Amino acid sequence: MEEVHGGMQAYGGISVVNALPSWYGSAMAVDMKVNVRVREGKRNVQDLLLNEILNYFERQGIPELEVEVESEIPPGSGLKSSSAVSNALIGEIAERFSLNVDIPKLSAILSLKAGVSFTGALDDAVASWCGGVSFTYNKEFKVIKRERAPRDVTVVILERSGKGKIDLGKLRAFRALFQEIFAIALQGRLWEAMKLNGIAIAEILGFPTDLVEEALRKGALASGLSGNGPSYFAVTREGDEGPVIEAFEKRGKVRVTRVVDLVRGN
Ligand SMILES: Nc1ncnc2c1ncn2[C@@H]1O[C@H](COP(=O)(O)OP(=O)(O)O)[C@@H](O)[C@H]1O
Ligand SMILES: O=C(O)C1=C[C@@H](OP(=O)(O)O)[C@@H](O)[C@H](O)C1
Numbered sequence: 001m002e003e004v005h006g007g008m009q010a011y012g013g014i015s016v017v018n019a020l021p022s023w024y025g026s027a028m029a030v031d032m033k034v035n036v037r038v039r040e041g042k043r044n045v046q047d048l049l050l051n052e053i054l055n056y057f058e059r060q061g062i063p064e065l066e067v068e069v070e071s072e073i074p075p076g077s078g079l080k081s082s083s084a085v086s087n088a089l090i091g092e093i094a095e096r097f098s099l100n101v102d103i104p105k106l107s108a109i110l111s112l113k114a115g116v117s118f119t120g121a122l123d124d125a126v127a128s129w130c131g132g133v134s135f136t137y138n139k140e141f142k143v144i145k146r147e148r149a150p151r152d153v154t155v156v157i158l159e160r161s162g163k164g165k166i167d168l169g170k171l172r173a174f175r176a177l178f179q180e181i182f183a184i185a186l187q188g189r190l191w192e193a194m195k196l197n198g199i200a201i202a203e204i205l206g207f208p209t210d211l212v213e214e215a216l217r218k219g220a221l222a223s224g225l226s227g228n229g230p231s232y233f234a235v236t237r238e239g240d241e242g243p244v245i246e247a248f249e250k251r252g253k254v255r256v257t258r259v260v261d262l263v264r265g266n
Helices: 048-059 081-096 105-114 122-130 169-170 175-186 192-205 210-216 242-249
Strands: 008-017 024-040 065-071 135-136 142-147 153-158 222-225 232-237 252-259
Touching: 008 081, 008 122, 008 142, 008 175, 008 192, 008 232, 024 081, 024 122, 024 175, 024 192, 024 242, 024 252, 048 065, 048 081, 048 105, 065 081, 081 122, 122 135, 122 142, 122 175, 135 175, 153 242, 169 192, 175 192, 192 210, 192 222, 192 232, 210 232, 210 242, 232 242, 242 252
Parallel strands: none
Antiparallel strands: 008 024, 024 065, 024 135, 135 142, 153 232, 153 252, 222 232
């Protein structure tokens, strides 16, 4: 019998700045967990991304692995499920076999290779693995900055899964706008950046913004579409979330959660 152990954890996240338009991205970790365990045995995964990761490690001489994924993040949601699953799997393998790996970077490279991401989504991978707020330049797999998460806020999420087709060309036409929004985020004006990004991405991709406007009227610090959708988020001061939750609950399944502060160095 093999030793049973707890597995490796990574987190979901919400967008500060979507990296598709300018390659500059920023994301904030939220307390939605993924846990992955592996043990030696017959490969049991069908998923493209997980297979890409297992193939990579088998090429490095790691034996065939059976994988168990537990996830609180709906897949294809805009809530960074793919980064969390790939980080946790890579992290689990690295720990099990004592490998020295830059986990979010490898996660980004392999998600690009598997075709589940447009830019590699290093912004999402860094927030998902390290916690806090990430700032990255995905074109060069470069981490610009990692910051502690803001304190005393509540995150309200309208959980939706199932992505539509994304018009990358349309998003890329707004490069200059999103580069400015990224600069605003880097200056520490996080809520402003999240709000501008979340509204602009929704408008460009053709998602309604009435829920966002309602959340902002009801006191949210920021609200918008997360990632490329279809989930929406709102961030409020702790204690002010009631009216926003009420507005979100009229639209579907709501999760109320917290931000995750920096939990790991790398
Ligand atoms: N519970 C899970 N088990 C296995 N793979 C998962 C799971 N959740 C997400 N994934 C992986 O992540 C991909 C979804 O990524 P993506 O569409 O970018 O969504 P998100 O915006 O949530 O990251 C799936 O195709 C799959 O490869
Ligand atoms: O595919 C990518 O490279 C990205 C997809 C988006 O996230 P989702 O996959 O959560 O929609 C975006 O927010 C991120 O900055 C980069």
